[in-house]
Amino acid sequence: MKNISKLIGASMLLIALSIPQNAISGGHSLKVLGWGAKSGPLKSFGVNSEAALRSAVAEINAAGGVRMGDGSMAPMEVIGYEDSACKKDEAIAILRKTASTTDAIVGMGTTCSGVCQAMFGVLQKKRGDDSDSGVQMPILADTCIRPGLAKISDWSFRNVPNEITMYDELFKWIRTAYPNVKTFTGGSETDQGHSFVTYTAIIAQMAVKHGFQWVGPPVPELGPKVKQGMKELQAAAKSQHWLMGDTNYTVQARKIKKQNADMVIVASHPFSACGFMKEMKRQRVKPKLMVGLTSSASQETLNGCMSAAEGIIIPTGFAPITSEAKKANSIVSKAGGFLDLHSAAAWENAYLIKHAVERTSIMGKPSTLQEDRRKFRNALASITSQKGLIGHLTRDGSTGEASKPYVYVQVVNGKWKVIHDPNS
Secondary structure, three states, rough: HHHHHHHHHHHHHHHHHHOOOOOOOOOOOOEEEEEEEOOOOOOHHHHHHHHHHHHHHHHHHHHEEOOOOOOOOOOOEEEEEOOOOOOOHHHHHHHHHHHHHHOOOEEEEOOOOOHHHHHHHOOOOHHHHHHOEOOOOOOEOOOOOOHHHHHHHEEEEEOOOOOOHHHHHHHHHHHHHOOOOOOOEEEOOOHHHHHHHHHHHHHHHHHHHHOOOOOOOOOOOOOOOOOHHHHHHHHHOOOHOOOOOOOHHHHHHHHHHHHHOOOOEOOOOHHHHHHHHHHHHHHOOOOOOOEEEEEHHOOOOHHHHHOOOOEEEEOOOOOOOOOHHHHHHHHHHHHHOOOOOHHHHHHHHHHHHHHHHHHOOOOHHHHHHHHHHHHHHHHHHHHOEEEEEEOEEEEEEOOOOOEOOOOEEEOOOOOEEEEOOOOO
16 A cells, blocks of 8 residues: 555656646645545455546646636645445444535545445435534545436436346346357345445346246246335355455355356456356356456456356446556556546546536635535536547436446457447
8 A cells, every 4th residue: 555655746846847847736735535444354345446636636736737717727726535444334434524524526436335324314305494403515426336326316426237127138138149148147246235236236136137047046036126125135146145354155166167168257346256257267156257346357357267267257337448547547556557448537537626626606715615515516506518538428417427438348368358439
């Protein structure tokens, strides 16, 4: 962690030194504060999002900064990036502290969906409702991906892909691209809401929707609609699931091997996904196809189990397929992180903040903080489209959600390769 911090600091210093002295006003800055998991099994997500956010902010400042309400150009300043450790109490405490003791105009967090759900719940539900004493602080999330979370509050916004759409279209494509794949089974980590709920409420249902047959323990209730048979699937297949911190996957791999499915779903984050896939390889489980969780389309998976992951297909909202994406990927790599569908959103969010600020008369002064936050929230809600790293995305101001482009990637010869772009 210390080495990563040093790399980020050195990179930011070099960029800062290249900014023309007359390019940015020295009077004030546009302050933001971020938080995410920087410890625990998901610490790489917070580390990567911080590297992406700081790198994008440095690029914005190098290009002149942000135009404020008085016409001056001010630098965007990341005044901190806290470790919420994927704990609800930690994230809520950081939110309250940020809102009450800092000049940050927006909070950038957090990592885990369950934590976002709890944190968004302490925000004022409807803006302008004087009977609601909830926190009035705009939050722009890059990682927590469970569908619909931004609807919890008028002050919550996200820049995340829609996994329902991604897996619906993925299995539709697999049906044609892999006609010999007809059956499926799989497993997930039960102590991570994103992976476990996504698998049992979305992934399995979308596979059934497109004609794939479940061959695990009988689940007659499993159907093609989101959440159809979710609880029954969770109960029936519990012996082939695992925990994120597990180190032994012998029983789960053995059960799945006996089911002899054409396709195995590995719906977990990189650490346990790698553990399970390594055990599959050791037991010589050789499905025709593996499909993974969006969050595992990352360098961390390759670092942990490049050989065992060979051939796995995952839908993702980021790949270095455009000039902008390649440039950002290079910059963040030099800063000690890497881009994936989560951290790429952190990069995009920095530019979304600039866009929102420049749509309204924000002053960035302590005396105008509460007014600035309200203006920023309203400006953010008014943005209906945005240029992303791999294409344009649309935004729904009434829900705080985005609709993002995505591609399908596969591990081929130890590297992630884009094998299909639904938008092409």
